[in-house]
Amino acid sequence: MIKDISLARKQTRVIDPAKNLHQRQLKQRIAFALIWLAGIIAITALLFIVGYMVSNGFKVINLEFLTTRPAGGVSGKGGISTTIVTTIYLVLLTITIAAPLGIGTAVFMVEYTTEYAGKKNLVGYLINLIRTSVEILAGVPSIIFGLFGFAVFVSYMKLKFSLLSAGLSGACLVLPLIIRTTEEALLTVPKSYREGSLALGTTKWQMIFGVVLPSALPGIITGIVLSVGRVIAETAVFWVTLGGSYRLPKNLLSSGRTMALHVYMLASETTAFDKALGTSAILIVIIILLNLAINISSKQFSKKFSGK
CATH class of the missing domain: 1.20.5 (Single alpha-helices involved in coiled-coils or other helix-helix interfaces)
Structure with a gap:
């Protein structure tokens, strides 16, 4: 007790x-x-x-470095003019291919599959398969996309080492990123926007094109700019699809060399490590400017569509 x-x-x-x-x-x-x-x-x-x-x-960066093309061989002489232009060409081509496909897929997943989500039928299984595929592709190493591009675009389709082969491979690489960011941006649009637009008599496509996409534009732009940054910084994919020529591409079937690929070749195949550092410094500045562009554009679009 x-x-x-x-x-x-x-x-x-x-x-x-x-x-x-x-x-x-x-x-x-x-x-x-x-x-x-x-x-x-x-x-x-x-x-x-x-x-x-x-x-x-910055010790090696000057006007001559920026306006002359790289020299051939392993000397590492010359500048980076053609690599800058090739990078711009490749970015424009890749985003032109990937952006419409990525945004369209995200719109389909968010706006047209809601009623079928979770249902045990063919459409429901197809939707789950698409989502799972996007998740898997987002985690695949970039060299796998390069090998795929080499096997399909370079060898099977006979596009050779070219801008087109590299652009198609790069589009496969950034497609999951654009889909995911666009999907998240669309999901942030309030449901009342959609209901209000449909109540005014618009069709579903008019509602998506005139109300939903403009409201989600800051997030969509963020995904595209992030994709641009990844294309600029990527080497593995373009090493086996672009070819690495130091000359300026004349058309879509011409070979070329991006700035990141040029850095890799300078560091691994030549003794011009100082020029590799110079090219890397320019790449870092470009990436910083891209991140600033993301922040500024997102804020501007948010203010515009919020009425502030």
């Missing part, structure tokens, strides 16, 4: 509120300190990499 009473007293012992509060505050301070430490380490690493590449790369 005495043991039961002492046990009950221990169980009903009141915890000191001040001590409990102090312990929780200590845990919070430790968690915040670890979070800040992780953020500081990440920022320090980023600044170190960017600072090193830019400070060393």
Whole structure:
């Protein structure tokens, strides 16, 4: 009996509120300190990499470097003029192919498959297959897309090492990214926008084209700009589809060399490491400008469509 009473007293012992509060505050301070430490380490690493590449790369950047084409062979002589133009050509071609397909797929998945989602029929299984395929493609290594492009576009379709082969392979690479970002952007559009538009007598296509897509435009643009950044920075896909010629492409079936591919070739096949650093510095500046463009365009479109 005495043991039961002492046990009950221990169980009903009141915890000191001040001590409990102090312990929780200590845990919070430790968690915040670890979070800040992780953020500081990440920022320090980023600044170190960017600072090193830019400070060393800008030493070789001048007007001649930007306006002359690379020299042939393994000397590493010349500039990067043709690589800049080839990169622009490839970005335009890739986005022209991938953007309509990606946006159209996302519109279909969000606006036309809602009533079939979860149903155990042929259409429902097809929708699940499409979603699963997009998820799988988003995680496939880029070299796999390069090997696919080499096997299908370069060898089977006889397009050779060319801008067209590289553009089609690059479109396959960025297609999942455009689909996912566009789908997320469409899902953020309030349902009341759709209901209000249909209540005014518009057709479903008019509602999508005139109301939903403009409202989701900031997210769509973000996905496209991110895709542009990936095309600019990619090497594995274009190493086996673009060819690597230092000359300027004359048409879609001509070979070429992007800036990222040029950096790889300079670093691996020549001794011109300083010029590889210079090209890398320009690439980093372009990526930074693209990220700034994402932020600015998203804010501008958000203000425009929110009426602010």
